[in-house]
Amino acid sequence: MAERNLKVTGGNNTIVHPHYACAIGGAYSAVAIKGGVPIANCGPGCMYKQYFFMGFENGFQGSTGAGGGNVPSANVGESDIVFGGMKKLDDLIKATLAIYDADLFVVATGCTGELVGDDVGSVVKKYREAGYPVVYADTGGFKGSNLIGHEIVVKAIIDQFVGDYDGKRQKGLVNLWFETPYFNTNWRGDYIEIVRILRAIGFKVNVLFGPQSEGVSEWRDIPKAQFNLIISPWAGIEIVRHLEKKYNQPYLHIPVIPIGEEATSAFIRELVKYAEIDEEESEKFIKEEAELYYYFLDSFSHFFAEYWYGLPSRFAVVGDSAYTLAYTKFLADQVGLIPVKQIITDNPPEQFREEIREEFRKLSEGVSVEIEFMEDGYLAEKALAETDFGSGVPLILGSTWESDVAREKNALLLEIDPPSSETVVLNRSHIGYRGALQLLERIYTATVGSK
Incomplete structure (x- = not known):
């Protein structure tokens, strides 16, 4: 996988132990849409590498429908590069339409097709004019990470499938732009929790990815939403800006994924105020959830009081911007742990980096940390390895790449980011009210088990 993630600053700057896939990994955003099928216009093995990094070796998520080894691929070879691969792609689309009974097909083009200049748009246009729901996205790996690829794929679906709209908006209907499917290890469980919260406080939600989505019908309803909700430091911002320009549709940007009672209640109140909906329903929900949350936290405090001398007090997080920020803020602000090393690995565009730094400078009252941006896993x-965790047990939230360092430091390692090849994820969430309790369970179970 490392050979597909090269810095372009010159010299021998190959990235070792990458924490992201390449742009064509955005094809898995199509897999995450109910009724969606990706068609890979790329070289042999490209999509399989994306699947292993983002799906299999990332909590062993597996895949559904046309994911995993079932992705139709052109397997572009030397002759296609020399003579062009248009005929081969045309045959692949035709065969895919005959085999798969799907609601949306996304042709994702990788490096080879883009470099030789294949006119994929003209091939796809023929099928779209014939009434087939086919779109195309130029996702050559040299364009960046799978997070960039995700944005490219989503914008392609909006422009080529959803299309224009000049009707009314529905108050209380929100488009949810959240974690990147398959890339964010807990994305499915996190979507379920955030949708549960949104619906409980009075919103109707266009759930565009995952098990709770109704599929392409919700994509068709995107322009009808009152506004777009983006919960992310940077990934997905280009999507909501595109929607603002295309449909004159506003968006609310919340950079920190809420974890725990304080953050989640504040998130709800900010959202309700922005949407100008009735507060009675949301305040009732907050009261019920807070009572449950503190009931269990009170029980947990008995454990904490007994074992405090053997518990971790300093922690590090190595991961993408969204997870690193969310986990760091929760552990520093609500649990009282000390952040000593926070490393962001998803290479956010320069325009967003200062805003991300500012979020880490206001973690809690009197608590801040300076972050480091590192794509290279070896450098991370x-x-x-050079970080001073004091005399206590170090806590590291990261990926499998950090397992050697964790062993050397006798640290607790919780895999929360790709690759995560030593944990199995079914329906796990660490966000909101309920997810925060699961996160605490996971951390302190590991602590007791290490004694």
Whole structure:
């Protein structure tokens, strides 16, 4: 996988132990749409590498429908590069339409097709004019990570499938733009929890990805929403800006994924105020959830009081911007742990980096940390190895790449980011009210088990 993630600053700057896939990994955003089928116009093995990194070796999520080894692929070879691969792609689309009974097909083009200049749009246009729901996205790996690919794929679906709209908006209907499917390890469980919260406080939600989505019908309803909700430091911002320009549709940007009672209640109140909906329903929900949350936290405090001398007090997080920020804020602000090394690995565009830094400078009253942006996993591991965690048990939230350093430091390692090859994820969430309790269970179960 590392050979597909190269820095372009010159010299021999191959990235070792990458924490993201390449742009064509955005094809898995199509897999995450109910009734969606990706068609890979790329070289042999490209999509399989994306699947292993984002799906199989990332909590062993597996895949559904046309994901995993079932992705139709052109397997572009030398002759296609020399003579062009248009005929081969045309045959692949035709065969895919005959085999799959789907609601949306997304042709994702990788490096080879883009470099030789295949006119994929003209091939796809023929099928779309014939009434087939086919779109195309130029997702060559050299364009960046799978997070960039995700944005490219989503914008392609909006422009080529959803299309224009000049009707009314529905008050209380929100488009949810959240974690990146398959890339964010807990994305499915996190979507379920955030949708549960949104619906409970009075919103109707266009759930565009995952098990709770109704599929393409909700994509068709995107322009009808009152506004777009983006919960992310940067990934997905280009999507909501595109929707604002295309449909004159406003968006609310919340950079920190809420974890725990305080953050989740504040998130709800900000959302309700922005949407100008009735507060009575949301306040009732907050009261009920807070009572449950503190009931269990009170029980947990008995454990904490007994075992405090053997519990971790300093922690590090190595991961993408969204998870690193969310986990760091919760552990520093609500649990009282000390952040000593926070490394962001998803290479956010320069325009967003200062805003991300500012979020880490206001973690809690009197608590801030300066972050480091590192794409290279080797450098991240080296930085961790040189970090002073004091005399207590270090806590590291990261990926499988950090396992060697964790063993050397006798640290607790919780895999929360790809690759995560030593944990199995079914329906796990660490966000909101309920997810925060699961996160605490996971951390302190590991603590007791290490004694």
